[in-house]
Structure formats: structure tokens, C-alpha cells
Amino acid sequence: xxxxxxxxxxxxxxxxxxxxxxxxxxxxxxxxxxxxxxxxxxxxxxxxxxxxxxxxxxxxxxxxxxxxxxxxxxxxxxxxxxxxxxxxxxxxxxxxxxxxxxxxxxxxxxxxxxxxxxxxxxxxxxxxxxxxxxxxxxxxxxxxxxxxxxxxxxxxxxxxxxxxxxxxxxxxxxxxxxxxxxxxxxxxxxxxxxxxxxxxxxxxxxxxxxxxxxxxxxxxxxxxxxxxxxxxxxxxxxxxxxxxxxxxxxxxxxxxxxxxxxxxxxxxxxxxxxxxxxxxx
Amino acid sequence: xxxxxxxxxxxxxxxxxxxxxxxxxxxxxxxxxxxxxxxxxxxxxxxxxxxxxxxxxxxxxxxxxxxxxxxxxxxxxxxxxxxxxxxxxxxxxxxxxxxxxxxxxxxxxxxxxxxxxxxxxxxxxxxxxxxxxxxxxxxxxxxxxxxxxxxxxxxxxxxxxxxxxxxxxxxxxxxxxxxxxxxxxxxxxxxxxxxxxxxxxxxxxxxxxxxxxxxxxxxxxxxxxxxxxxxxxxxxxxxxxxxxxxxxxxxxxxxxxxxxxxxxxxxxxxxxxxxxxxxxxxxxxx
Numbered sequence: 001x002x003x004x005x006x007x008x009x010x011x012x013x014x015x016x017x018x019x020x021x022x023x024x025x026x027x028x029x030x031x032x033x034x035x036x037x038x039x040x041x042x043x044x045x046x047x048x049x050x051x052x053x054x055x056x057x058x059x060x061x062x063x064x065x066x067x068x069x070x071x072x073x074x075x076x077x078x079x080x081x082x083x084x085x086x087x088x089x090x091x092x093x094x095x096x097x098x099x100x101x102x103x104x105x106x107x108x109x110x111x112x113x114x115x116x117x118x119x120x121x122x123x124x125x126x127x128x129x130x131x132x133x134x135x136x137x138x139x140x141x142x143x144x145x146x147x148x149x150x151x152x153x154x155x156x157x158x159x160x161x162x163x164x165x166x167x168x169x170x171x172x173x174x175x176x177x178x179x180x181x182x183x184x185x186x187x188x189x190x191x192x193x194x195x196x197x198x199x200x201x202x203x204x205x206x207x208x209x210x211x212x213x214x215x216x217x218x219x220x221x222x223x224x225x226x227x228x229x230x231x232x233x234x235x236x237x238x239x240x241x242x243x244x245x246x247x248x249x250x251x252x253x254x255x256x257x258x259x260x261x262x263x264x265x266x267x268x269x270x271x272x273x274x275x276x277x278x279x280x281x
Numbered sequence: 282x283x284x285x286x287x288x289x290x291x292x293x294x295x296x297x298x299x300x301x302x303x304x305x306x307x308x309x310x311x312x313x314x315x316x317x318x319x320x321x322x323x324x325x326x327x328x329x330x331x332x333x334x335x336x337x338x339x340x341x342x343x344x345x346x347x348x349x350x351x352x353x354x355x356x357x358x359x360x361x362x363x364x365x366x367x368x369x370x371x372x373x374x375x376x377x378x379x380x381x382x383x384x385x386x387x388x389x390x391x392x393x394x395x396x397x398x399x400x401x402x403x404x405x406x407x408x409x410x411x412x413x414x415x416x417x418x419x420x421x422x423x424x425x426x427x428x429x430x431x432x433x434x435x436x437x438x439x440x441x442x443x444x445x446x447x448x449x450x451x452x453x454x455x456x457x458x459x460x461x462x463x464x465x466x467x468x469x470x471x472x473x474x475x476x477x478x479x480x481x482x483x484x485x486x487x488x489x490x491x492x493x494x495x496x497x498x499x500x501x502x503x504x505x506x507x508x509x510x511x512x513x514x515x516x517x518x519x520x521x522x523x524x525x526x527x528x529x530x531x532x533x534x535x536x537x538x539x540x541x542x543x544x545x546x547x548x549x550x551x552x553x554x555x556x557x558x559x560x561x562x563x564x565x566x567x
Contacts, residue, residue, distance in 0.1 A: 018411065
């Protein structure tokens with residue numbers, strides 16, 4: 001049991017070190033700064049600029065949170081404060097099933113519904129033409145994927161608000177909505193931020209679903225209707241090709257390492273924030 | 282008076298959009314399941330689930346994805362079993378042996394949550410490095426190891442949440458009757474929480490069977506039935522992914538049918554875990 005425990009605790013470090021060792025090869029050749037901020041991606045010529053991929057990742061991640069954030073917040077308040085029993089009875093299984101659907105299914109759904117929707121209905125509204133395989137499609141699919149995840153955390157956050165606080169607010173004459181707006185949201189604010197942070201990091205690492213709808217063109221996207229190429233998709237798409245070129249292999253492992261670091265940092269910050277708030281309950 | 286009505290109007294407005302956002306979420310789930318079944322069920326045939334890919338399968342000729350279904354079940358089953366062997370003692374250990382060390386337990390939970398947050402593609406890339414280091418080829422075994430690492434934190438945390446609900450009084454009662462820590466762990470705590478444990482196992486199994494990014498590098502893909510641990514093995518998510526990327530209508534339709542099969546499996550797992558979760562709530566000591 002102790003061995004298992006040590007193994008689990010060491011695992012994140014082992015993963016980090018393993019990926020770092022593999023990416024050292026390319027770091028000896030090119031500086032990290034140059035790799036992250038150069039936009040030239042020509043593996044065969046030995047040019048590995050991650051900038052377009054990082055920008056794409058940021059685009060889809062931010063869009064997904066912009067969509068999922070408000071929906072989750074509103075739903076969480078609804079479910080914890082107002083919802084009738086029948087709504088709860090529907091929503092609990094709905095959230096569970098949404099959380100359990102594999103990402104490849106979200107990808108299939110994206111190509112079936114979201115991609116045509118964008119190319120036929122949304123893009124014409126903005127007078128642009130697109131195949132639909134775009135940053136926006138990636139953002140929407142990701143939004144649906146992180147909704148159950150963020151929603152569950154938000155529900156927990158709202159549940160931890162002490163009842164006394166609500167009672168005090170109501171007893172001085174505030175209405176229910178005023179209590180929610182001025183007391184609950186303020187009290188839950190750090191929790192809300194950390195739920196969003198965890199959602200962001202989940203979006204940032206999601207691979208297959210995004211890969212299927214985002215278009216995968218390696219240039220810096222100029223708008224939401226243009227195709228993009230996020231980091232995880234880059235790693236997944238080039239497996240096989242990379243084996244023959246050591247430097248290429250190393251570059252992709254570096255991409256995975258960067259992904260790991262970003263996600264772990266976001267997770268750390270969000271979880272510390274949650275723990276801090278719970279302590280002052 | 283005017284202010285009062287304004288506040289009331291604001292509340293009504295927000296109640297409406299809050300209700301709508303809940304309904305949007307529910308509608309999205311139904312849309313996902315409906316669109317997959319609508320596209321997938323017409324192409325679903327007995328051949329799909331009873332045959333392996335024949336020559337020209339990827340040009341729309343005969344065959345099925347039995348190899349991927351069986352491969353996925355082997356992979357998810359194997360890794361769930363392995364994760365269970367490591368995870369169950371770990372979850373019990375945290376809650377029984379370390380029960381007095383609150384800080385340590387919280388630190389371990391923090392670590393597990395952190396591991397849970399690591400994207401599966403990173404596990405895949407790490408599994409791939411590990412494979413090369415150990416001299417393994419893309420194989421069922423490499424896949425099982427990688428997926429085990431991926432689902433272990435999920436399983437341990439889920440079990441931990443279940444065991445946490447047992448009141449400390451039960452632990453004290455068990456000790457006072459002279460049982461050892463291990464007896465308390467397996468005879469009392471485990472027995473008491475079996476339905477909850479099954480839910481945790483099903484959750485991990487669902488994760489393992491549905492994930493594509495972690496097996497892409499490690500399990501590989503083949504058109505043959507999996508026969509040994511050292512052979513590459515097809516998996517359902519990758520079967521869907523590869524078929525969908527072929528620009529031929531028949532093959533894409535079969536991708537939708539495969540997606541319908543996967544959704545069906547996930548729904549069954551979800552229903553089963555609901556049943557066990559309900560059972561667990563009935564058994565719970567308060």
C-alpha cells in the first residue's frame with residue numbers, strides 16, 4: 001500500500017521528468033523562447049515554432065469558457081436555489097451522462113451538427129465563408145465538454161455557502177434574488193474563479209474532439225471562423241511521422257511537456273484558491 | 282415602490298434565463314445522443330458487430346469492427362482491473378491507516394486531484410516514452426499500462442469519496458471489538474461500501490473505454506482480433522476516428538454506427554452506476 005502511495009505521489013514528477021528528458025534534445029539546439037514564439041513550423045527543415053499552435057489553443061480555450069462559463073453559473077444558481085424537484089431529477093442524470101460521454105463522440109457530434117451549423121448559418125450572419133472546421137467549432141464543442149465538469153464544481157461551491165449568511169441577509173429585508181446577487185455570488189466568487197480555472201485547464205488539454213472539428217491548419221488564426229491547430233491536436237496528429245526524425249519527436253514531447261506544465265499550474269492555482277475559501281467558511 | 286418592481290423584474294428576468302440555461306444543457310445532451318443514433322442506427326448491422334474488417338473495408342467493402350469492440354473491452358477491462366488492484370488498497374489505506382493524519386490525507390487528495398487534471402494526451406505521450414524506455418512496442422500491454430495510470434487517480438478519488446461517508450464511529454466500534462486495521466478495512470469498510478465501489482469502478486471503466494488520446498500512441502491499431510498482450514490492438518474510439526477521416530460515404534456511415542455502439546455502451550454503464558449509487562445510498566449509515 002505504501003509502495004502504491006509513493007508511486008501515485010511520484011507519478012506527476014515522473015511524467016514531467018520523462019517528458020523533459022525527451023525534449024532536452026531540441027532544447028540543446030534551439031532556445032525555449034525561440035521555440036515558443038517563432039511561428040515557422042517546417043519539421044523537415046528543422047524549424048519548430050510553436051506560436052501558431054499556442055495561439056490556437058488559447059483561442060479555443062477562451063471561447064469555450066466564454067460560452068460555458070455563464071451557462072454553468074446560471075445553471076448552478078438555478079439548481080441550488082430555485083429548481084423544482086422535476087428539474088433536479090432530469091438534470092442530475094443529464095450532467096452525469098454528459099460527463100461520461102467520450103471525447104471522440106463529442107467530436108463526431110461536432111462534425112455532424114456544429115460544423116455544418118457554422119458554415120451554413122452562423123458564418124453567413126457575419127458575411128464570411130468558412131468550411132465550418134474552425135476555431136469557433138472547436139470552442140463550442142469544448143464548451144459542451146467542460147460544462148458538466150465546471151457545473152459540478154460550481155454546485156459544490158454554492159452548497160458550501162453557510163445557511164446563516166442567507167438567513168442574515170433575508171432577515172434584514174433582502175429579497176431572495178438580492179441575497180443571491182449580493183451575498184452568495186460575492187461569497188462564492190473565489191470558488192467561481194477556480195471552477196473556471198479548472199475548466200480552462202480541461203479545455204486546454206482536450207485532444208480528439210478538438211482535433212476533429214478545428215481544421216488543423218498550421219498558421220496563426222486570424223479570426224474565429226478560420227481553422228486553427230491547438231497543441232494537443234498537433235501532438236496527436238503527428239504521431240507516426242515523428243518516429244523517423246529524432247528532433248521532431250523531441251519537439252512534440254516538448255509540446256506535451258508545455259501542456260503538462262500549463263495544466264498543472266492552472267490546476268494548482270485553482271485548487272489552492274478553493275482550499276483557501278473553504279478554510280474561511 | 283418603483284425600485285421594488287425593478288428588483289422584482291430583475292429577479293424574474295434572471296429566473297427565466299437561468300431556467301433556460303439549464304434546459305439548454307439538457308437539450309444539448311439529447312441533441313448529441315439523438316444525432317449520433319439518427320446517423321448511426323441506419324448503418325448499424327449485425328455484420329458491424331460480428332465481423333472483423335475484410336479486404337477493402339476502408340473503401341466501403343465488407344466487414345465490421347468486432348476487433349475494435351473486443352480490443353476496447355480487453356483494454357478497459359485490463360486497466361480497470363489493474364487500477365483496482367492498486368487503487369482499492371490505496372483508498373482504504375488513506376481512510377483507515379492515515380485517518381489521524383489529516384494534513385497528509387489532504388495533501389494526498391490534492392495530488393490525486395492534480396493527476397486527475399492532467400490531459401490524457403500527456404499520459405499518452407508519457408506512456409510512449411515509457412514504452413521506448415522499456416523496449417515495448419505499441420501493444421495491448423503498453424495501452425493497459427498507460428490507461429491504468431490515467432484512470433488510477435479517478436478511481437482512487439471516487440472510492441475515497443465513497444469511504445469518506447462512513448462515520449468514524451464504525452471504525453472505533455470495529456477496533457473496540459479487537460479487529461486489526463486490515464480486518465476493519467476489508468471486512469467492514471469495503472463490505473459496507475460495495476455498491477459505491479462498483480460505481481467508482483464503472484466510472485473508471487467508462488473513462489478507459491472512451492479515451493482515445495492516451496491509446497493513440499501506445500495501443501496502436503490493427504484489423505485483426507487481439508490475441509496477445511504484446512500485439513497492437515484496435516480500440517473503439519480510434520476505430521470511429523479513423524473511419525470518419527476516410528472520405529468515403531460508406532466508411533463514414535460506419536463511423537457513425539460505431540459511434541452509436543460506443544454511446545450505447547456508455548449509456549449502459551451510466552444506468553448501471555445509477556442503480557448501484559442508489560443502492561449505496563440505501564445502505565449508508567447516517
